[in-house]
Amino acid sequence: RGHPGEFFLTDSEAGYFLKYIVPRLRHLGFxxxxxxxxxxxxxxxxxTLRGHVTEAPGKSTSAFSLERPLEFRWEVAVGGKPLSPVEIRRLIQVGPGLVRLPRGLVYLKHEDVEALQPIVDRGLKSKVKVRDAMRYALLRELSVDGIPVQDVSFKGRISELVGRLEEKREFQILPQPKGFVGELRPYQVRGFSWLVFMTESGLGACLADDMGLGKTIQTLALLQHRWEQGKRRPVLLVCPTSVVQNWKKEAQRFTPDLPVLIHHGSDRDRTEAFVETASKQALVVSSYSLLHRDQRLLKKVDWAGVVLDEAQNIKNPNTKQARAARKLEGDFRLALTGTPVENNVGELWSIMEFLNPGWLGSHRSFRMNFWKPIEKKGDKKAADRLRRLVRPFILRREKTDKSIISDLPEKLEMKVYCNLTKEQGALYETVLRDLERRLDESSGMKRRGVILAALTRLKQICNHPAQFLRDDSTLDGRSGKLTRLVEMLDEILTVGDSALVFTQFAEMGQMLQKYLSETFGKEVLYLHGGVPRKRRDKMIAAFQKKDGPPIFVLSLKAGGLGVNLTRASHVFHFDRWWNPA
Structure with a gap:
């Protein structure tokens, strides 16, 4: 049975009792x-500790960067209304507990007193960085000088940036650049406009559209826009060796007014003259293989921006090319990839570290806070937190998205240009010299036959030296076309899509089937003229299944008629069919 008694409360304990304990006791019937x-x-x-963020004086026209300082002004409020400096000092003097102010009673905790003193000592002013403001916008977390902030308001351009990151404000949709040849589709106009917004804000951006949605032309539209705006400093674009020439041809097609320089090959300029030549270009295209090798030379150029195509090439942060990419300096950085995450979320850190250094913390802290919780434990909160942190910097559209698919033509065609390897080039030259000799020795129909035979041999060399030589030699690393096919198929398989690969040569089809199967560790079907009808039907049925083999190699004659393969979302013509007539 209870006995009456008494005990004393400190001012702080009394405040806590009246604020939090009394309601509970009344609820229990006391x-x-x-x-x-x-x-x-x-x-x-x-x-309540609130803050107001504005740009530092004299910085209102330059682009943002994550390390850029911002002005931060503290506001100490009670009941939503700010306190005067006199009232703040009284709170500190009285200390924790109940404090009577003209506006009423205030319960002041120990941590409040500890936070208020340094705030007053600094004159209610401090500094934060753009990265701090952005983290608050995305996570509602901000600590200034070790003091947690409960609410923040933004003023000026930083307010616009934060509003767009919070998706409360739309970025401006721009008209297509006048010098761009062709017509961008609506989703491509939006992508190009987003790239302009991100680059002008000084933030790294990743365009992660599905393959075939036009990452190349959206990037070229950005470069054309900058050129027309009078921003004439060069942009460095780094890509796989197999697509170097493709970028040049696409630029010539869509942005013919832009000066483009290819920095690749054994005859590339490695002297100081390259720096001057590069400074006059809109676009300089180089390859990942040269990033580390030509690092000193490339760093001498005053780049407006650095773009990584097929950015999954730096997914391992410890490789020489990934380290070299992070050392390149420019006003903006872009990453183009259809697969920002191929195997695990750990790969995302390397791309984001290139785009916005330090945004996801150190590699070690990223592994502790995100990679291990997500990959090992399936932590949904960690996954959601990571998603919120990277979402503003990644624009991804998929062909399965109805808002995108309704916007697409019935068929998108891309010509992919591939470099010959040294072996292919040597064989190509040999056939041409032999052709010249034979043409001098022939005439009439025989001359035509010589030309057609030479064309066939040249096509075989372009496919693969092993097809031309018929020596059953290894395939890896000897054909620019095969290298590029594997790169594109890898991207397709990563997102769960399937593909058809056509070739006019039966022997090339056999080589493709074996090589692709060994490379990807998956079953690869091959349909050619010698396949019986029943087996052919079984192969088609197997491919059409949702979990069927993802790659189907077909000869043009056998697969070009009477075959309905609706599951495939990508079609590759490994070599082009031509009609001798």
């Missing part, structure tokens, strides 16, 4: 004798 001035917990207010 009768309480309380001071007459006490009307209820709702009349006891608490201190």
């Amino acid at each position: 009768d309480l004798n309380l001071p007459k001035w006490y009307k209820g917990p709702e009349d006891i207010q608490e201190v």
